[in-house]
Every structure is written in C-alpha cells, then in structure tokens.
Amino acid sequence: xxxxxxxxGTMQDFPFASGFSAPVSVALWMTIASIAASxxxxxxxxxxxxxxxxxxRRRAGVVAHWxxxxxxxxxxAAGSRAxxxxxxxxxxxxxxxxxxxxxxxxxxxxxxxxxxxxxxxxGLTEFVRRQASDAHLGTRLMAMQAQGYLxxxxxxxxxxxxxxxxxxxxxxxxxxxxAAIDAARGVALLIPKIARRRDWPRTHVxxxxxxxxxxxxxxxxxxxxxxxDEEDAAYLLQFAEIAEFDVRDxxxxxxxxxxxxxELLAAALKVATGHAPVPRLAELLAHPTWYVxxxxxxxxxxxxxxxxxxxxxxxxxxxxxxxxxRAAKALVSLPGVSAAELEQIRxxxxxxxARDILDQxxxxxxxx
Amino acid sequence: xxxxxxxxxxxxxxAYFAAINLAYLAQCLFAVSSVRRYLKSGASDRDPGYSTVxxxxxxxxxxxxxxxxxxxxxxxxxxxxxxxxxVIVVNDGSTDDTxxxxxxxxxxxxxxxxxRKQVPCRPxxxxxxSARYRNLRVVSKENxxxxxxxxxxxxxxxxxxxxxVVDADGVLQRNSLTRAVRPFLDRxxxxxxxxxxxxxxxCKLREGFLEHVALPRNPLALMQxxxxxxxxxxxxxxxxxxxxxxxxxGAFGVFRRTTLIEVGGFNPHAVGxxxxxxxxxxxxxKQQRRRYHIGFIPDPVCxxxxxxxxxxLASQRTRxxxxxxxxxxxxxxxxxxxxxxxxxxxxxxxxxxxxxLGPLIEALGFVFFVIGSVVGLIAWPEAATFLVLALxxxxxxxxxxxxxxxxxxxxxxxxxxxxxLYAAALFENFGYRQLTVWWxxxxxxxxxxxxxxxxxxxTRSASxxxx
Numbered sequence: 001x002x003x004x005x006x007x008x009g010t011m012q013d014f015p016f017a018s019g020f021s022a023p024v025s026v027a028l029w030m031t032i033a034s035i036a037a038s039x040x041x042x043x044x045x046x047x048x049x050x051x052x053x054x055x056x057r058r059r060a061g062v063v064a065h066w067x068x069x070x071x072x073x074x075x076x077a078a079g080s081r082a083x084x085x086x087x088x089x090x091x092x093x094x095x096x097x098x099x100x101x102x103x104x105x106x107x108x109x110x111x112x113x114x115x116x117x118x119x120x121x122x123g124l125t126e127f128v129r130r131q132a133s134d135a136h137l138g139t140r141l142m143a144m145q146a147q148g149y150l151x152x153x154x155x156x157x158x159x160x161x162x163x164x165x166x167x168x169x170x171x172x173x174x175x176x177x178x179a180a181i182d183a184a185r186g187v188a189l190l191i192p193k194i195a196r197r198r199d200w201p202r203t204h205v206x207x208x209x210x211x212x213x214x215x216x217x218x219x220x221x222x223x224x225x226x227x228x229d230e231e232d233a234a235y236l237l238q239f240a241e242i243a244e245f246d247v248r249d250x251x252x253x254x255x256x257x258x259x260x261x262x263e264l265l266a267a268a269l270k271v272a273t274g275h276a277p278v279p280r281l282a283e284l285l286a287h288p289t290w291y292v293x294x295x296x297x298x299x300x301x302x303x304x305x306x307x308x309x310x311x312x313x314x315x316x317x318x319x320x321x322x323x324x325x326r327a328a329k330a331l332v333s334l335p336g337v338s339a340a341e342l343e344q345i346r347x348x349x350x351x352x353x354a355r356d357i358l359d360q361x362x363x364x365x366x367x368x
Numbered sequence: 369x370x371x372x373x374x375x376x377x378x379x380x381x382x383a384y385f386a387a388i389n390l391a392y393l394a395q396c397l398f399a400v401s402s403v404r405r406y407l408k409s410g411a412s413d414r415d416p417g418y419s420t421v422x423x424x425x426x427x428x429x430x431x432x433x434x435x436x437x438x439x440x441x442x443x444x445x446x447x448x449x450x451x452x453x454x455v456i457v458v459n460d461g462s463t464d465d466t467x468x469x470x471x472x473x474x475x476x477x478x479x480x481x482x483x484r485k486q487v488p489c490r491p492x493x494x495x496x497x498s499a500r501y502r503n504l505r506v507v508s509k510e511n512x513x514x515x516x517x518x519x520x521x522x523x524x525x526x527x528x529x530x531x532x533v534v535d536a537d538g539v540l541q542r543n544s545l546t547r548a549v550r551p552f553l554d555r556x557x558x559x560x561x562x563x564x565x566x567x568x569x570x571c572k573l574r575e576g577f578l579e580h581v582a583l584p585r586n587p588l589a590l591m592q593x594x595x596x597x598x599x600x601x602x603x604x605x606x607x608x609x610x611x612x613x614x615x616x617x618g619a620f621g622v623f624r625r626t627t628l629i630e631v632g633g634f635n636p637h638a639v640g641x642x643x644x645x646x647x648x649x650x651x652x653x654k655q656q657r658r659r660y661h662i663g664f665i666p667d668p669v670c671x672x673x674x675x676x677x678x679x680x681l682a683s684q685r686t687r688x689x690x691x692x693x694x695x696x697x698x699x700x701x702x703x704x705x706x707x708x709x710x711x712x713x714x715x716x717x718x719x720x721x722x723x724x725l726g727p728l729i730e731a732l733g734f735v736f737f738v739i740g741s742v743v744g745l746i747a748w749p750e751a752a753t754f755l756v757l758a759l760x761x762x763x764x765x766x767x768x769x770x771x772x773x774x775x776x777x778x779x780x781x782x783x784x785x786x787x788x789l790y791a792a793a794l795f796e797n798f799g800y801r802q803l804t805v806w807w808x809x810x811x812x813x814x815x816x817x818x819x820x821x822x823x824x825x826x827t828r829s830a831s832x833x834x835x
Contacts, residue, residue, distance in 0.1 A: 021378065023378035023379045023382050024378065024753050028753050030382075030386065034389075035760050035763075037764055037767075038760070038767040041764075041767040048774045049774055136409060137554075138409055168554075168556060169553050201422065203424065
C-alpha cells in the first residue's frame with residue numbers, strides 16, 4: 001500500500017494491524033495513543049509531586065527562619081534577632097511578606113510599630129510598591145494591604161486610584177489601605193464613593209470608618225449625606241451610626257422633619273440617638289410602611305420616656321409581627337415601667353397577638 | 369472479515385467514542401487553564417489578601433431523619449472560620465428525633481419568626497432560636513417529600529444576601545465559606561457558585577471536621593474517589609471559563625438570595641434539584657438577557673459520604689441520571705436557543721448527547737461487540753480491540769483527573785495513595801464502569817416513564833457522622 005493513500009491505509013501498514021478492518025485499525029491506534037498519553041500524564045504527575053515537595057521544604061525553611069525574627073519583633077525581645085536580621089533574599093520576600101501581613105493584621109500599638117520598623121529595615125516598602133501593580137490578584141491584594149499596614153505615605157496616590165477599580169476586592173482593599181495611611185485624607189476620599197460602590201460589603205465599610213474614628217468621619221459624612229439624593233442618603237445614613245452623636249441627630253432630625261420616602265425615614269429613625277426631641281413622632285408611629293413604624297417604636301424605646309408607654313401600647317396590636325415585637329421590647333425596657341404596670345397594660349389588651357407578643361417580651365426580659 | 373453493516377456500526381461507535389473523549393480532553397484542557405488562573409490569582413488559602421473581605425452568608429441545612437449526625441454536623445458548622453454567617457436548620461418533618469436532639473443540644477426555644485414566603489414550600493410548623501448560639505435558628509416544617517422543599521423554607525427565612533445550601537451530613541472545611549464567596553467578590557455578577565466535593569469515606573473526622581485525609585478501603589468508595597475527581601476537577605472546572613457550569617452540587621452550593629427568589633427557588637418536584645436549579649437560572653437569565661456568572665472553584669470545600677454498598681450506589685446513580693433527564697427536559701427551551709450562547713450550543717448538547725444518552729450508546733456498543741463476537745459477526749480480536757480502547761480511554765480520563773488533583777489541591781499526599789488512585793482508575797473499568805452504565809440506563813428509563821423519587825438516604829460509613 002502506498003504512503004499516499006490515506007491515514008487508514010497507513011495505519012493498516014502497521015504489522016499487527018494488518019488484516020483488521022479500517023475502524024479496528026483506527027481503534028488500535030487510538031488505544032496506543034491513549035495508553036501513551038496516560039503514561040506521559042503519570043510521569044508529569046510524579047514530576048509535579050516531586051517539585052511540590054521540594055518547594056514545600058524550601059518554604060518551611062524560610063518560614064521557620066523569619067517567623068522567629070517576626071516573633072522577636074512583636075515581643076520586643078531584648079537583643080532580638082530582629083535587629084540582627086539578615087538581608088531578605090529575593091526568593092524569600094513573598095513568603096516573608098505573607099507572614100508579616102498575617103501577623104501585622106492582628107496587632108496594633110507598640111508591637112505593630114516594631115513590625116513596621118522591621119519591615120522598613122528589610123526594604124519591604126519598595127518591594128510591596130512593585131507588587132501592588134502585579135498581575136496576580138492575590139499578590140496585588142496582599143501588597144496593598146501591606147502598604148496600608150506600613151502606613152507608606154508615598155503609596156497613597158496609587159492606592160487612591162485603586163479605590164475606583166471595578167474589582168470589589170481591589171477597590172475595598174485599597175480603601176482600607178488609604179484610610180490606614182492617612183485617616184482624614186482617606187475618609188474624605190472614600191465617603192463620596194460609598195454610595196456609588198454598593199458592591200462594597202457594608203460590614204467592611206463600617207470597619208474602615210470605625211477604624212478611622214467618629215471624630216474623623218463625622219464632618220465629611222454629614223456633608224455627603226446632605227448633598228446626596230434620597231436613595232443615596234438612605235444608604236449613607238446607616239453609616240452615620242458611627243458618627244458623633246450631635247451629627248447623627250442633626251442628620252436624622254433634618255430628614256424626620258420633612259422627608260416622606262419610607263426608606264429614608266427608616267434610615268433616619270435608625271440613627272437618631274433619642275437625645276434630641278423627635279419631630280412628627282405620632283405621625284411616624286402610624287406611618288403606612290411597617291418598617292417606619294418598627295424603627296419609630298425602637299426609637300421611642302431609646303428615648304426612654306415613661307410617658308411614651310401609651311404610644312407603644314397602641315403598636316402592640318399592629319398587623320406586622322416585627323412592629324409588635326419591637327414595640328413590646330421597647331415597652332418592657334422603658335425606665336420606670338414596673339412589672340405591675342406591664343401587667344395592667346396586658347390586662348387592657350383585647351388583641352390576642354398583642355398579649356402574646358407582650359408575654360414574650362416580658363419573658364425575654366426576665367421581668368416576671 | 370466484517371461486513372459493511374458491521375463496519376458501519378464499528379465506525380459509528382468509534383466516532384462516538386472519539387467525540388466523547390475528545391470533548392472530555394477539551395474540558396480537561398480548559399480545566400487546566402482555569403485551575404492555573406485560579407492558582408495564579410493567589411486565591412490559595414495562604415494569601416491573606418482574600419481573607420479580609422466577607423459577605424454575610426446564611427447556611428441552610430435541610431435535614432430529614434438525620435438524628436444520628438445532626439448535632440455533630442451543626443456544631444461543626446457553627447465553628448466555621450467566617451465572621452458573618454447564620455445557620456438555619458430545616459427539619460423537614462423528620463419521623464425520628466432529629467428535632468428533639470436539636471432542641472436539647474442547642475437549647476432551642478420557639479420564636480415567632482416574621483418572614484415572607486417568597487418561594488414555595490410546605491407549611492412551617494414552628495421556628496426556634498438557640499439560647500446558646502445567636503446565629504442558629506431551626507425551622508420545623510411539614511414534610512415536603514424533598515430536600516428542595518426544605519431548602520426553600522430555609523431560603524424564605526434566611527436574612528443574608530448569600531445563601532449556602534449544605535447537606536446535613538456534609539463535612540465542610542473550616543475555611544469553606546471564605547473560599548466559596550470568592551467568585552462573588554471577584555465578579556459581582558455571580559449568582560451562584562460551587563466548589564469541589566470530595567469523598568469523606570476513609571478520612572478521620574473529629575467533632576465534625578476533617579482531621580486526616582485518607583483513601584477509603586472500600587473498593588466501591590475508592591472508585592468513586594476517582595470518579596469525583598473526574599467529575600469535579602474537569603467535568604465542572606472545564607465548563608467554568610465557558611460560562612457553562614450546569615451543576616452546582618447539592619452537597620454545597622452558594623447562591624445569591626435575590627436570584628433564588630427571582631427564579632422561584634428549588635423545584636420540589638425535581639429529582640436532581642441542584643442541577644435543575646442551575647439550568648433554570650441559565651434559562652431565565654438568558655431569556656432576560658441579563659449579565660450573570662455561575663462560578664466554580666477547584667478548592668475542596670465539602671466532603672461527603674459516598675455509598676459503600678451496591679444497593680445504595682445503584683439508587684444514587686439511578687436518581688442522578690433521572691434528575692439529569694428531568695432537568696434538561698424541564699428547561700428544554702435552552703436547547704440550541706439562539707440567545708443561549710455556550711450554554712445552549714455547547715453545554716446542553718454535550719449533556720444530552722454524551723451524558724444523558726451516553727449510557728444507552730455505551731450499553732449498545734457493549735452488547736454489539738460482545739454478541740457480535742459470540743455469533744461470529746465480529747472477529748474476537750476486533751471486539752477485544754474496541755473493549756481495550758474503551759478501557760484505555762477511561763484510564764486516560766482518570767489519569768487526567770489525578771494529574772489535575774496533583775496540579776491543584778493535592779489531598780492524598782502519600783505515594784501509596786497515589787498508587788492506589790491509579791489502581792482504582794484501572795480497575796474501575798472491570799465491572800464498576802459497566803455497573804454504573806446499567807444504573808444510569810435504569811435512571812434514563814425511569815425518567816422516560818416519569819417515576820417520582822423522594823428524599824434519598826444512604827447507609828453511612830463509620831467515618832462520617834460519628835464524633
């Protein structure tokens with residue numbers, strides 16, 4: 001058979017395939033190819049395993065060496081190895097950075113300062129600046145975190161730009177870092193972005209703002225909320241919970257005086273401290289939206305005037321369970337309302353659900 | 369020498385074999401590239417960057433007659449390393465003392481939970497909250513006959529934007545939640561995400577957590593280890609970069625709650641509720657021309673107990689195949705839909721031709737070659753060549769999976785375990801694979817005849833559930 005005929009013909013030239021039909025010859029060749037491929041994959045798997053073991057052994061050595069130095073820096077051990085730390089080798093930098101970030105994340109105060117000194121002495125600042133623009137997301141995130149932990153002012157501008165990154169992780173990590181480097185500048189930069197970045201987890205935004213402190217965030221937050229439209233203001237108001245009390249009340253009362261949007265009202269009711277007189281209280285207690293009534297009931301509880309017991313009593317028969325529940329909780333927590341008075345209120349209730357919810361709140365408060 | 373009809377049949381089976389295995393190899397290549405990208409993204413456990421951002425998650429744990437292991441499982445869930453999560457156990461009208469055990473172990477008391485019924489489920493009898501754990505609630509409901517119904521009750525009651533539905537007998541890694549939220553953080557359009565499920569048989573557990581990973585001694589479970597590697601590491605990872613993941617395992621899957629509500633939750637009448645839900649999400653999102661993503665991560669996030677008896681395994685595989693047929697049929701609007709992209713034009717046809725009809729064609733091929741050689745239509749060396757081909761291709765796929773395991777997150781560190789995996793990859797071709805074909809075929813016919821399934825139960829191995 002000529003070489004030029006066909007693949008099948010060529011296959012049939014193979015000694016042990018001769019005599020087989022064309023499909024069988026193809027099957028035979030496929031079998032040989034798959035067995036060969038399996039063997040190659042087996043060898044590759046063994047090589048992967050060998051290389052992984054070598055890598056892990058090397059990494060263990062690096063970690064053991066630098067962990068001791070980091071531990072000394074943390075404890076500030078006299079004559080510590082930290083002061084005598086050898087130069088960070090090229091191959092060790094990533095592993096050291098990982099260890100350092102992990103440890104630094106758990107510390108504040110003098111121990112953190114000593115860690116920063118150690119890292120700066122080892123040239124980590126320059127290294128993480130380069131790493132912060134790395135193509136690998138994990139490396140980039142860790143480097144940005146380290147920049148924040150190192151409080152490197154020269155990184156502020158690049159990190160500020162990264163707060164606009166489309167990737168949630170990158171932008172929120174950068175946000176945390178800028179706030180760590182310079183709380184006032186960072187917060188002034190971040191607060192106007194919060195309403196736009198709904199992808200930023202709220203708990204994380206809270207954490208960043210909380211770390212910056214109420215004194216730092218109050219003023220920019222106030223300005224931003226005042227300038228925002230209703231939807232953004234409702235979203236931003238939740239963060240006002242960590243602002244200073246007078247700012248919270250100024251923002252909340254402003255909304256409560258005139259707003260009609262239930263989301264905005266509920267957000268304002270949530271941040272009002274109860275120290276200042278609340279406008280439209282009776283109107284809000286009868287608001288058609290249940291969560292406005294619920295937040296008002298909670299606020300009445302926070303205000304804590306014994307004379308408001310009657311307002312809460314009316315809400316015990318509300319059609320919405322949460323309103324009844326919050327009203328009952330607020331009622332039992334009012335100062336000066338005794339067990340006997342609660343019992344009297346209970347006796348006056350004709351609605352079974354109202355009695356049940358009051359019973360539950362009394363039981364939970366352990367008044368009986 | 370074979371006649372033309374026999375040759376035509378041989379060509380047909382050969383072409384099918386070549387096509388299915390080329391498709392698997394292509395998946396393997398895609399999987400290698402996605403795993404490589406995933407590892408390079410630094411999303412491995414050791415990088416602290418990922419661990420700083422958390423999205424609140426509600427863990428929904430449907431439970432039906434899980435009295436033996438429920439307390440240990442829930443205690444383990446409550447110890448997961450994640451700062452913001454709640455656990456909602458849904459007791460689906462268990463006939464044993466599952467609820468009583470929960471009440472006693474977690475000091476539960478009735479609590480009149482106000483919730484909106486946003487996805488259908490059987491009536492809730494009572495809700496409980498724990499005096500010991502602020503983030504634990506238990507829902508007791510009428511039996512709905514399916515895990516889907518119980519999961520829906522949990523979806524109604526949970527409070528967080530992400531919902532993870534977890535099997536009551538599943539063993540999660542301590543950092544499973546941190547891993548599972550990554551797709552949602554990386555791509556905000558992510559609506560669902562799953563991770564690799566591994567087999568817990570043979571592993572040592574302590575207080576509901578994995579203490580030591582080892583291969584099972586039971587040969588059936590051992591072969592399932594290789595099967596799971598194939599299924600999760602390239603069966604699903606391979607579809608991820610194409611945006612065509614069709615299954616997020618029912619053992620552990622994370623969903624955006626709003627999406628679950630939008631698509632109507634789990635289908636209580638679906639046999640494979642996990643696959644049906646994902647295919648339905650694809651269908652609805654495609655119909656609405658929405659931008660969305662279904663993620664998959666190669667990290668082992670959940671360990672599950674595999675059946676160790678032929679009876680249990682047969683029941684499970686029959687159910688799975690029935691579920692596959694049903695999920696594809698219920699969402700048939702996706703098949704070759706002009707708007708459907710890779711899902712409609714690649715993944716669904718693949719699942720129909722190679723997964724749903726696969727056992728039928730494989731069984732026909734087996735019967736053709738065996739009977740053909742017995743009656744003299746095909747010379748026995750020819751029949752043997754085809755059978756050896758089937759064996760070697762099966763071995764190749766398993767070898768690919770083992771390589772991917774080594775490449776991504778190797779859990780079996782001993783050389784002897786690697787050797788055992790290869791042995792299982794070889795020996796599964798002698799009997800086990802044929803049996804699974806038979807069970808899947810039964811599932812196929814069960815789907816055709818529309819028979820119903822209820823909660824699946826399997827006999828647990830000693831390793832899971834105890835201590």
